[in-house]
Amino acid sequence: MPNIDTIAHRAAAATPQGVARKVRGLSDRSIAWLFVAPTMLLLLAINIFPLIWTVYLSFTNYASNRPNRPVINVGLKWYRDILSSPEIWAAMQATAHFVFWTILFQTIIGFGLAYLVDRKFRGHAFWTTIILIPMMLSPAVVGNFWKFLYQPQIGLFNYVVSFFTGLPPSSFEMLGSVTLAPWAIVIVDTWMWTPYVMLICLAGLRSIPDYILEAAEVDRASRWRQFWSITLPMALPFIMLAVLFRGIENFKMFDMVMLLTGGGPGSTTELASITLKRAAFEAYRTGYSSAFAIILFVVVFGLANVYVKALNKVKQR
Amino acid sequence: MSGASTTAHSVVEPSATSKRVAGLLVILYALISMAPLAWIFATGWKTPPDSISYPPKVVFEPSLEGYCNLFTTRTRQTNEYIEALGPPQGACDEVTRRREMVIAGQSNYVPRFINSLIIAFGSTFLAVSLGIFSAYAFSRFKIPLADDLLFFILSTRMMPPIAVAIPIYLMYRELGLSDSALGMILLYTAVNVSLAVWLLKGFIDEIPREYEEAAMIDGYTRLHAFFKVVLPQAATGIAATAIFCMIFAWNEYAFAVLLTSGEAQTAPPFIPTIIGEGGMDWPAVGAGTTLFLIPIVVFTIVLRKHLLRGITFGAVRK
Numbered sequence: 001m002p003n004i005d006t007i008a009h010r011a012a013a014a015t016p017q018g019v020a021r022k023v024r025g026l027s028d029r030s031i032a033w034l035f036v037a038p039t040m041l042l043l044l045a046i047n048i049f050p051l052i053w054t055v056y057l058s059f060t061n062y063a064s065n066r067p068n069r070p071v072i073n074v075g076l077k078w079y080r081d082i083l084s085s086p087e088i089w090a091a092m093q094a095t096a097h098f099v100f101w102t103i104l105f106q107t108i109i110g111f112g113l114a115y116l117v118d119r120k121f122r123g124h125a126f127w128t129t130i131i132l133i134p135m136m137l138s139p140a141v142v143g144n145f146w147k148f149l150y151q152p153q154i155g156l157f158n159y160v161v162s163f164f165t166g167l168p169p170s171s172f173e174m175l176g177s178v179t180l181a182p183w184a185i186v187i188v189d190t191w192m193w194t195p196y197v198m199l200i201c202l203a204g205l206r207s208i209p210d211y212i213l214e215a216a217e218v219d220r221a222s223r224w225r226q227f228w229s230i231t232l233p234m235a236l237p238f239i240m241l242a243v244l245f246r247g248i249e250n251f252k253m254f255d256m257v258m259l260l261t262g263g264g265p266g267s268t269t270e271l272a273s274i275t276l277k278r279a280a281f282e283a284y285r286t287g288y289s290s291a292f293a294i295i296l297f298v299v300v301f302g303l304a305n306v307y308v309k310a311l312n313k314v315k316q317r
Numbered sequence: 318m319s320g321a322s323t324t325a326h327s328v329v330e331p332s333a334t335s336k337r338v339a340g341l342l343v344i345l346y347a348l349i350s351m352a353p354l355a356w357i358f359a360t361g362w363k364t365p366p367d368s369i370s371y372p373p374k375v376v377f378e379p380s381l382e383g384y385c386n387l388f389t390t391r392t393r394q395t396n397e398y399i400e401a402l403g404p405p406q407g408a409c410d411e412v413t414r415r416r417e418m419v420i421a422g423q424s425n426y427v428p429r430f431i432n433s434l435i436i437a438f439g440s441t442f443l444a445v446s447l448g449i450f451s452a453y454a455f456s457r458f459k460i461p462l463a464d465d466l467l468f469f470i471l472s473t474r475m476m477p478p479i480a481v482a483i484p485i486y487l488m489y490r491e492l493g494l495s496d497s498a499l500g501m502i503l504l505y506t507a508v509n510v511s512l513a514v515w516l517l518k519g520f521i522d523e524i525p526r527e528y529e530e531a532a533m534i535d536g537y538t539r540l541h542a543f544f545k546v547v548l549p550q551a552a553t554g555i556a557a558t559a560i561f562c563m564i565f566a567w568n569e570y571a572f573a574v575l576l577t578s579g580e581a582q583t584a585p586p587f588i589p590t591i592i593g594e595g596g597m598d599w600p601a602v603g604a605g606t607t608l609f610l611i612p613i614v615v616f617t618i619v620l621r622k623h624l625l626r627g628i629t630f631g632a633v634r635k
Contacts, residue, residue, distance in 0.1 A: 026540065035451055035454035036450070039514065042506065042510060043469075045507075047481065049488075050488065051476070051480075051481060051484075057484065064483070064486065113346060117343055119336050119339035120331070121339050122340065123340070124340070124343070127344055128343075129617065130351065131347050131350060132621075135628075136616070137613055138567070138569075138570065138609070138610075138613075140585040141588055141606055141610070143589075145356075145357040145606055146353065147589075149353055155373075156373050191353070194350075195350075196628060200625065200633060241632070245629070248475060254479060254570075255571055273479050276477070290483055300475050300477060308471075
């Protein structure tokens with residue numbers, strides 16, 4: 001870092017404009033602050049200030065639909081209520097199931113695809129790009145059109161399933177059945193985000209230096225052995241990265257599930273974010289939902305820390 | 318990595334058969350995963366009865382009705398008014414349109430689409446401008462606690478949107494920013510600036526410092542060197558970052574549905590509300606979805622090379 005300063009100083013001393021430069025040019029230090037300050041101010045105004053406000057609200061009985069009611073400090077009441085609420089624990093459990101199954105399927109299918117694409121068959125670049133499209137789409141819009149595909153009377157999904165299994169199409173309602181609805185959202189999430197895992201795994205596979213596989217080939221290691229002893233361990237940090245990213249994203253999943261099931265039937269697909277939305281914007285329990293938001297944030301922040309540690313591990317290689 | 322990938326597996330070249338099998342499996346997956354998109358695209362060209370027929374119609378007579386319904390603002394009409402129009406004359410003419418308006422809801426797709434454009438472009442412009450300055454500062458200057466600040470910037474992206482939506486809703490209500498394009502632009506800028514800083518820092522790190530140093534020895538000020546030397550060098554990175562920010566703002570739903578109700582509503586919360594006679598107007602939904610997704614599909618193809626960097630905040634390069 002200091003070399004910039006010294007070079008700049010030397011330049012200033014060496015050229016006749018040196019004096020003028022000091023007058024009209026800003027010092028590096030002030031430029032640094034000038035460049036960083038607007039971003040920080042915006043983040044303080046739109047992220048940190050609201051977050052602090054949420055903490056404050058979580059200790060009060062404020063309700064956003066009754067702004068004129070006197071605000072009373074209720075202490076830790078909401079936190080106690082939440083941690084002892086079966087509804088919240090059910091939502092957390094549903095979220096955990098959702099995160100677990102989606103990550104499991106996405107990792108297996110995503111890694112498998114990456115392994116296949118890495119064979120570099122003819123046209124692999126084109127087909128990889130095609131596969132990547134779903135993850136770039138709007139989750140809400142995706143949820144909406146999958147809802148169409150899942151319609152029991154008219155949906156393409158039911159038709160295809162009954163075509164291959166012979167079951168009557170009216171016998172299963174993906175979004176209306178308590179047992180099938182959670183799997184319906186797992187299917188859509190897997191469809192949408194497997195490409196994401198594939199892309200990161202592909203980067204992992206491509207990062208394996210040639211000479212290692214060449215050496216294994218010379219040693220006549222079997223393909224199976226090469227895969228378990230070289231390919232998989234060396235791609236592992238990348239797979240972990242994908243898992244952590246998907247974990248954080250799916251933990252706070254809202255849009256796709258909201259459009260697909262709205263949390264139903266009953267509350268079988270009611271993930272944490274949906275419970276939070278209902279408490280905050282339908283029941284107007286602002287204090288209660290603020291406390292829940294803080295709890296969720298602490299959990300996500302914990303995951304984020306794990307993520308950064310894993311990231312550093314990847315970088316160290 | 319790019320150097321390694323071009324020569325990868327030069328000795329351990331997969332056999333022709335294994336390549337062929339791999340290719341077939343990947344193409345099969347790609348086709349299956351494209352089927353839902355193809356279906357919604359086809360639905361946009363069906364008539365309402367065709368769109369809900371069972372078994373699903375793969376072969377159908379294309380109709381513009383979905384697109385017509387999408388673009389016309391529908392209002393409720395009285396029966397007398399309909400009688401006065403006379404019998405329908407064709408698939409998409411004025412009389413047919415108005416006859417169908419009796420029960421039909423409203424379609425305001427065009428203003429919603431324009432809102433999406435305004436908000437996506439506005440927030441992208443702001444986020445990239447703020448991001449490029451900050452990224453430059455983080456890349457070139459010694460900033461106290463730089464790593465902590467960078468992690469803080471990243472962590473703002475980890476928050477569930479609903480967690481900050483309550484106070485932002487209250488704050489916007491006080492400031493008169495609720496349901497306004499400006500409010501949404503500021504909000505999306507704040508969400509996107511983290512991505513912009515991280516991505517652009519990666520791109521700027523790759524530009525040799527010597528370029529600016531040389532410029533400064535020639536008598537440029539630091540600011541001059543930044544604008545004349547660094548910005549042009551970072552152009553590709555800036556473009557890629559801008560498209561990523563745009564895609565996020567274009568796709569966002571949670572904030573949009575909680576903080577906008579009419580005026581500033583964007584397309585994602587609007588598309589699912591397109592109701593026709595006796596239920597969803599699926600052809601109109603299909604048409605709206607198709608139009609909404611086309612830019613993203615184009616961007617995906619354009620961004621191919623930067624995708625990995627963009628979705629991992631530049632943590633993984635390719």
